[in-house]
Amino acid sequence: MAGASIALPLVAFSASSSSATTHSLAQPGTASLxxxxxxxxxxxxxxxxxxxxxxxxxxxxxxxxxxxxxxxxxxxxxxxxxxxxxxxxxxxxxxxxxxxxxxxxxxxxxxxxxxxxxxxxxxxxxxxxxxxxxxxxxxxxxxxxxxxxxxxxxxxxxxxxxxxxxxxxxxxxxxxxxxxxxxxxxxxxxxxxxxxxxxxxxxxxxxxxxxxxxxxxxxxxxxxxxxxxxxxxxxxxxxxxxxxxxxxxxxxxxxxxxxxxxxxxxxxxxxxxxxxxxxxxxxxxxxxxxxxxxxxxxxxxxxxxxxxxxxxxxxxxxxxxxxxxxxxxxxxxxxxxxxxxxxxxxxxxxxxxxxxxxxxxxxxxxxxxxxxxxxxxxxxxxxxxxxxxxxxxxxxxxxxxxxxxxxxxxxYPAQTGSHVSRLQTFNFPDRYIRHTGSTVRIEPTTSPLMDSQFRVVPGLAAQADGRISFESVDMPGHFLRHSFYRMVLAPNDGSALFKADATFLPVTGLAHDRLTSFRAHNYPDHYIRHRNFGVSLTPIVSDLDRADATFRMVD
The missing domain is CATH 1.50.10 (Glycosyltransferase)
Structure with a gap:
């Protein structure tokens, strides 16, 4: 079948595109929640x-x-x-x-x-x-x-x-x-x-x-x-x-x-x-x-x-x-x-x-x-x-x-055994988990979005019950892990400790049952959560903790 030619480089979307554009009924282009x-x-x-x-x-x-x-x-x-x-x-x-x-x-x-x-x-x-x-x-x-x-x-x-x-x-x-x-x-x-x-x-x-x-x-x-x-x-x-x-x-x-x-x-x-x-x-x-x-x-x-x-x-x-x-x-x-x-x-x-x-x-x-x-x-x-x-x-x-x-x-299934997601925060919906080097924070995203994209792969330490790990799309071979209760992005050194620290169990969202929370594989009473725009691993006690520990996985 004859195909149409495409001039390079391609533009995937208009300059006004947004990954999270919302509109209110009263005024086009304004954010609604x-x-x-x-x-x-x-x-x-x-x-x-x-x-x-x-x-x-x-x-x-x-x-x-x-x-x-x-x-x-x-x-x-x-x-x-x-x-x-x-x-x-x-x-x-x-x-x-x-x-x-x-x-x-x-x-x-x-x-x-x-x-x-x-x-x-x-x-x-x-x-x-x-x-x-x-x-x-x-x-x-x-x-x-x-x-x-x-x-x-x-x-x-x-x-x-x-x-x-x-x-x-x-x-x-x-x-x-x-x-x-x-x-x-x-x-x-x-x-x-x-x-x-x-x-x-x-x-x-x-x-x-x-x-x-x-x-x-x-x-x-x-x-x-x-x-x-x-x-x-x-x-x-x-x-x-x-x-x-x-x-x-x-x-x-x-x-x-x-x-x-x-x-x-x-x-x-x-x-x-x-x-x-x-x-x-x-x-x-x-x-x-x-x-x-x-x-x-x-x-x-x-x-x-x-x-x-x-x-x-x-x-x-x-x-x-x-x-x-x-x-x-x-x-x-x-x-x-x-x-x-x-x-x-x-x-x-x-x-x-x-x-x-x-x-x-x-x-x-x-x-x-x-x-x-x-x-x-x-x-x-x-x-x-x-x-x-x-x-x-x-x-x-x-x-x-x-x-x-x-x-x-x-x-078409290009990535076997993994999918790419961004982790949108529940209570700050304009912010996503992002990395700058090894530092992990929640911040608004602008295109390109590579530093907010993670390949969701079977858990490095265990895969039972759907355990997963998050590999950076921007920095292949680097994974989200906890270190001294702080979330960081680090290269996989192959050790058992690294694999355990980089493995999480997705569970029903603690603040919203349509969303997801992530429990640590090796500290089962601790969850990924954000605090003061940083990202850490903590036990969950309050309603604020539950909101901070709830995310939407956006492909």
Whole structure:
């Protein structure tokens, strides 16, 4: 496939970009803080949905150096007709999906054009693509007031709500983007429908709707919450993922686990494979957005989602998988109206088996790339699509636009067994753990961010219970360690003492249960905390101690 040329050096983002830009509803460009359950305040990292600033910087570098497979992914993006900077939007005031008068293709075509142009802008710095993305998004936020139709209107509110937010997140700091108007559209048009579905399920019994219906609405609530700096929406989405009543929550979307085989049955596996793979893509997007805000949904229940992805990948590669009969009730939730009764699936659904959807490199990028976990079936199926494309590359109907795609370009697993994070402080959210030589402090960050980036690797002294160590990206071979209860950056001398001092156990945040605290491996009653902008290791006694010892891991 012919690729577009890129002039070097690449510019990954505009001069006004920020890794933690926030906005208030009253005045664009001013910082707003999300209120946490403990009463402290906290900013969300931006850009911070399916792509982060470090993702964009890394991909820009890889494409600029013409490294594969990123260059192949870039070529697919450049060849996609929706990524053309001359794209002209066709906004509507009312979008209809389902029933009479459907017009929703105008919406999903424009969303994917906005997303793809925004990606091209952030990776290449080409202003024409940034202008195109902004033109499309501004046109829609200036006109759209209603999403309607039959029950499928809830699919539209979920899929296009989360995709809209992701496109807008990439241009949120563009000087021509109407941020407040777009934020208002997401909060007044899409979010109420998402919440209505998750609460009422269109008046149906709770098992009536497949996992995808919940998942797309969950993804929309999460994406809008992060984009709009609304902690209540983020908490709502994550809590539902963990144990919501509907089929999109993890226990219901993945109802049966075959632990001895490393597999888990997906809720729609007995239905067909097109919808099943769609579900893997939606849950992958949800987990990625949460992860980029320091919330680990990927690892929930001993990596239950990984086992489900392995199951779906194995079956779609043509292999047999175990199947537990799946029984559900359908119909309206009513004491008087009849319902369709009970249904049972006894074998995996063969419809659409082997279907190509660009969802796999995103899943592989986390489990294999970041975490170093074995994912043989996902690895195999991802390789059959690599480099994958995006909306419009997998069919002209709406199913070809259910995933944003371009996983090879954006999430190919380049670092096996590690991931790069910055440690944002809970109670001083503009500050991160940084090093200057051996000195470690919390300070605000400005680009470049290398001295605030740490490769999170398996613990040097022990790996039980997920123990980790922090290696400096700026100074490879140097690790965060404690020395006389002070945190320093030092070269690994290979000694047992060094390894013990540089190993920590991540635990639930002491001041916020969506964040993380780090307990010392060899002093289990001591935690990493900041004090007077220095960083030390201390026991935890007070509420202030707990706040000082709580961090968000921002990829």
């Amino acid at each position: 999300a209120t946490t359950p403990s009463g402290a305040t906290l900013t969300y990292a931006h850009p911070g949905l399916v792509h982060t600033l470090s993702d964009l910087e890394r991909v820009s570098t890889q494409v600029g150096s013409r490294a594969q497979p990123w260059l192949g992914g870039w070529d697919r993006l450049a060849a996609n007709g929706r990524s053309n900077s001359g794209w002209q939007p066709r906004p509507l005031d009312t979008v209809v999906r389902g029933g009479t008068g459907q017009n929703y293709p105008q919406l999903y075509l424009d969303i994917h054009a906005a997303y793809q142009n925004a990606l091209r802008w952030r990776i290449s710095g080409d202003a024409a693509h940034g202008a195109a993305a902004v033109r499309i998004l501004n046109a829609w936020s200036g006109m759209l007031t209603t999403v309607s139709g039959n029950a499928d209107r809830f699919l539209a509110a979920g899929i296009y709500g989360y995709q809209f937010a992701n496109a807008a997140e990439l241009v949120r700091d563009h000087p021509d983007f109407e941020f407040e108007r777009f934020r208002g559209m997401l909060l007044t048009v899409f979010y109420p429908m998402n919440e209505d579905f998750l609460t009422k399920h269109n008046g149906a019994v709770i098992t009536n709707y497949w996992a995808n219906w919940d998942l797309c609405n969950m993804a929309s609530v999460l994406a809008i919450g992060i984009f709009a700096d609304r902690a209540d929406l983020v908490d709502r989405a994550v809590t539902y993922f963990q144990g919501g009543a509907g089929n999109g929550s993890l226990p219901h979307a993945v109802p049966y686990v075959y632990e001895d085989q490393g597999l888990a049955q997906w809720q729609e596996s007995g239905r067909d494979q097109g919808h099943t793979i769609m579900g893997i893509g939606l849950m992958g997007a949800f987990c990625e957005m949460a992860w980029n805000q320091g919330i680990d949904c990927y690892g929930q229940d001993n990596n239950r989602f990984l086992k489900a992805a392995e199951y779906v990948a194995k079956y779609n590669l043509g292999y047999d998988v175990p199947f537990t009969p799946y029984t559900w009730q359908s119909g309206p939730k009513s004491t008087t109206a009849p319902h369709a009764g009970w249904n049972t699936q006894t074998v995996p659904g063969a419809g659409g088996r082997g279907q190509a959807r660009p969802v796999w490199d995103q899943v592989l990028g986390h489990y294999s790339g970041r975490m170093g976990l074995s994912a043989p079936w996902v690895s195999q199926i991802a390789a059959t699509l690599r480099p994958d494309g995006g909306g419009g590359d997998y069919g002209t109907a709406s199913g070809g636009y259910d995933a944003l795609g371009f996983g090879t370009l954006m999430q």
